[in-house]
Amino acid sequence: MLETILSTESIRKSFGAHCVLDGVSLSVRKGEIVGLLGPNGSGKSTLLNILSGFTPSDGGAVNVDGHDVTGLPPHAIARLGLVRTFQLPSMPHRMTVREVLQAGCRREAGLGGALRRWRYDAEVARLLDQFLLTRVQDQPASALSGGQKKLLSIATVLRSRPKLLCLDEPTAGVHPNLRSRMVELLKEVNAQGVTILVVEHDMEFIRELCGRCVVLDRGALIADCAPRELVENPRVVEAYLGKAVEKGKLTA
Incomplete structure (x- = not known):
């Protein structure tokens, strides 16, 4: 059995009276490529921010490669091997x-x-x-173009030789031709020993890249399955109300 590199236990987070994460527990095994999915407002970005130390949780625990990183700052978590990219990477002008x-x-x-x-x-x-x-x-x-900035941000964080790479919507704003190449690139990175957790809306991208998906809806974990099983899960289909199921995949 593969060793766990990331686990969360009962992560909770609220902003005022709004509960964003309600006791989320999940795990990622070494060598996996896992998709973190959910409709807008499901808590994906907040969870990623908590995992990487950019947002404190209100309760629960985060463990990275055997270390309790709950409440640690981003640089301390990065030293232990978890690094991340951002949906809108900011690049220096000079x-x-x-x-x-x-x-x-x-x-x-x-x-x-x-x-x-x-x-x-x-x-x-x-x-x-x-x-x-x-x-x-x-x-x-x-x-650089939006897609090239995404590629540069991924290449830059790889300089730190991470154990776990967390990607925040890597295909957002990326040309379709580059999207296919990104699947290949991330599989190459994974083959070099880097575990990947990817937050993404593009279901086709997830289906091509990931071996497993976890799905959030209104702050709760509602599915943990292979991408091909998503359309067969009534809770997932309901969460994506207003989406359509066509040709075996959820489409935006």
């Missing part, structure tokens, strides 16, 4: 694409430092190529 990727390098002096710098530069070149950014490497990062 740094090129290559410089953004290089920014995480710790420059060291001496012969050992020179060797490490060579390795860092080789890694940057590899990521630029893998994420289709080589031809724009000298452009300002802020001038």
Whole structure:
């Protein structure tokens, strides 16, 4: 049985009188690609913010790779291996694409430092190529298209060699042609040993990428199943009221 890398127990969160998460417990095993789904307002983004330390919970616990990270700040959680991207990545105006990727390098002096710098530069070149950014490497990062910014944000967080990568709607605003390539890229990342949790609305993307889905509705976990089973789950279909079931998938 695969080891658990992420687990939550009875996570609760309210904003004023509005309950956003009502006792959510879930787990992700090492090596999985898991989709976190739900209609607007279901609590997906709030849960992701709690997992990554950007929002405190009102109760419950979060465990990352055997460590209780409940209430820890984002940088402490990232050191333990959980990193994330954002739906609308913000890029610096005065740094090129290559410089953004290089920014995480710790420059060291001496012969050992020179060797490490060579390795860092080789890694940057590899990521630029893998994420289709080589031809724009000298452009300002802020001038990239929405899809290219998504790719750069993923490539940048991979510099920290995460154990668990959490993605917040990676296909939002992405051209359909790039969306297919993103599926391939994330499968490559997963094959290199990175577990992935992805918040997404695009059901076809989830079906192509994920082996398992967890679904939230009004702050509660209502399904934990393979993507192909989503349309057979009456609670999921009801949660997506106003959506249609066509050709074996939920469509927006």
